[in-house]
Amino acid sequence: MRIPLRPVVLTGASGALGRELSRRLGEAGWPLVLTDIVPFPDRLPAGARFISADLNDGGAVVQLCAGAGTIIHFGGVSTERPFEDILGPNIRGLYHIYEAARCARARVVFASSNHVVGFHERTTPLDADCAYRPDGYYGLSKAFGELLARLYFDKHGVESVILRIGSCFPQPRDARMLATWLSYADLTRLVMCAALAERVGFATVWGASANARTFWRRDDRAVIGWQPQDSADPFIPVLENRVSDNPVAERYQGGAFCAIDYTRDRG
Numbered sequence: 001m002r003i004p005l006r007p008v009v010l011t012g013a014s015g016a017l018g019r020e021l022s023r024r025l026g027e028a029g030w031p032l033v034l035t036d037i038v039p040f041p042d043r044l045p046a047g048a049r050f051i052s053a054d055l056n057d058g059g060a061v062v063q064l065c066a067g068a069g070t071i072i073h074f075g076g077v078s079t080e081r082p083f084e085d086i087l088g089p090n091i092r093g094l095y096h097i098y099e100a101a102r103c104a105r106a107r108v109v110f111a112s113s114n115h116v117v118g119f120h121e122r123t124t125p126l127d128a129d130c131a132y133r134p135d136g137y138y139g140l141s142k143a144f145g146e147l148l149a150r151l152y153f154d155k156h157g158v159e160s161v162i163l164r165i166g167s168c169f170p171q172p173r174d175a176r177m178l179a180t181w182l183s184y185a186d187l188t189r190l191v192m193c194a195a196l197a198e199r200v201g202f203a204t205v206w207g208a209s210a211n212a213r214t215f216w217r218r219d220d221r222a223v224i225g226w227q228p229q230d231s232a233d234p235f236i237p238v239l240e241n242r243v244s245d246n247p248v249a250e251r252y253q254g255g256a257f258c259a260i261d262y263t264r265d266r267g
């Protein structure tokens, strides 16, 4: 695969997925600018730099993205939290990322989430242009990010690939992940395709491996030329009965996130 000519900023570099991507993209020789609010815990890949920055600090974000061709945005709060905790990193921070992309004329590869559509029932197969049904403040912040991406393409021509990541872990862990699992290798190839594709405009791709039990159908993967190569299917015999005893979590695509602070009486 080609190597990007201009620097590639990776936010959230010290997080679980950021560390994987740092190592794998570093090994592929990508010109990385790694950033996070906490120190990078591993040895820096050859040719990479690490710059500490808070996504809340717009000036710092614009500065670290100056000259970049791609911003791989994986930083921020990555789970359901109170609204005030989400607001800074995931709402204001997103705005700073898009302003930085506009200034640098960079493409954004945005780690969105299946939790933007978490309140669709598991029995409803979804296309990527389905209605938003966020399952918490976290999912809502990702939906904000997707709409911000749309706005910045329509108004400023800033290109984005939205990755609606399912469950990205070394292995699937329960029955829900038989549908939602994304392997680290498929994630890496997805990010590479999203960054390297000639023209993407505004594209949305379900971030899941080739799982027979998927909840998801059509998306823009052909635009970036990505196909998953891994699958959760070999785990079906060991995981298909690993379910929770919470009917809300089991009913909806977002799983346990849907059940957090759930007070609706469905009768």
Ligand SMILES: NC(=O)c1ccc[n+]([C@@H]2O[C@H](COP(=O)([O-])OP(=O)(O)OC[C@H]3O[C@@H](n4cnc5c(N)ncnc54)[C@H](O)[C@@H]3O)[C@@H](O)[C@H]2O)c1
Pocket (backbone or CB within 6 Å): 011, 012, 013, 014, 015, 016, 017, 018, 035, 036, 037, 038, 053, 054, 055, 056, 073, 074, 075, 076, 077, 078, 079, 088, 089, 093, 111, 112, 113, 114, 164, 165, 166, 167, 168, 169
């Ligand atoms: N892991 C998954 O299965 C999954 C699924 C869907 C979406 N995602 C998204 O992918 C991205 C990476 O996920 P992860 O599992 O590696 O999460 P993570 O929590 O391990 O990493 C997120 C990183 O963002 C950094 N961060 C938080 N606030 C910040 C701030 N104010 N300024 C700068 N950096 C800040 C954290 O220090 C952390 O290193 C996240 O955006 C997450 O929402 C992940």
